[in-house]
Amino acid sequence: MASTAPLLSVKDIACVYGKKTLISEISFDLNEGDCLVLVGKSGSGKSTLLKCLAHLNVYNGEVLLRGKKPLDYGIPKYRTMVQYVPQRPSMLPSTPRAFLTTIMTFKSRQGIEEHSSKTDGPIELAESWGVDSATWDRNWSSLSGGEAQRVSLAMAVGIPGAEVLLLDEPTSALDEDTSILVEKYLMGLLHSHQTLKAIIWITHSQAQETRVGTRHLSLERGGRLSHADADV
């Protein structure tokens, strides 16, 4: 029998660092087809919340993917399925191509490729967003912010496996035309009934929020929900 559990169920998530509360008991369900835009002032806890959802931060409360805990999937596999894409890649050694080769060997990725449909590969995808294929053979440290951002995003999207994408200001380093190109691709992928089922998208741009958001959630300082759509 098909599961009736929400795609992602977030229950009373809280995150405390020392005496500081970063996230305060946040609950919502994410359903298939949602592009939930997460907004709030700098430091309100948006990135922290996404990292909790990807099981990259220690948190209290519960996150369930189709009714199952991250541990039931195995954490590496869960992090592939509920994938956090940072605003910028942290300091990585060597080149994007070497990094791509390494992640393709991860056990959590194996078996996914055969089941995937016709998404572009990461290099072709980045090229369609204006990143020359030679960029993949340059050192990460020599890439511009916008190049690094598009390459990272192309890897997250162009290697199938993510059912939920957690995007942390994915176009913050891009010009408006390129941002719109990336937005259109992501929204097309979300609506194409392939592996990707939902997106949570952090942005500081009201125009972008309006273009991509199907639902909206806003945080205030201390990681409290200050506004949520009626159905959140």
Ligand SMILES: Nc1ncnc2c1ncn2[C@@H]1O[C@H](COP(=O)(O)OP(=O)(O)OP(=O)(O)O)[C@@H](O)[C@H]1O
């Ligand atoms: N590992 C950590 N240790 C201590 N404090 C942290 C840690 N990570 C985040 N914080 C603090 O938690 C708060 C929320 O940070 P977070 O990065 O989640 O905010 P944000 O809403 O994503 O901000 P921005 O819009 O500027 O990216 C900030 O005050 C930040 O300094």
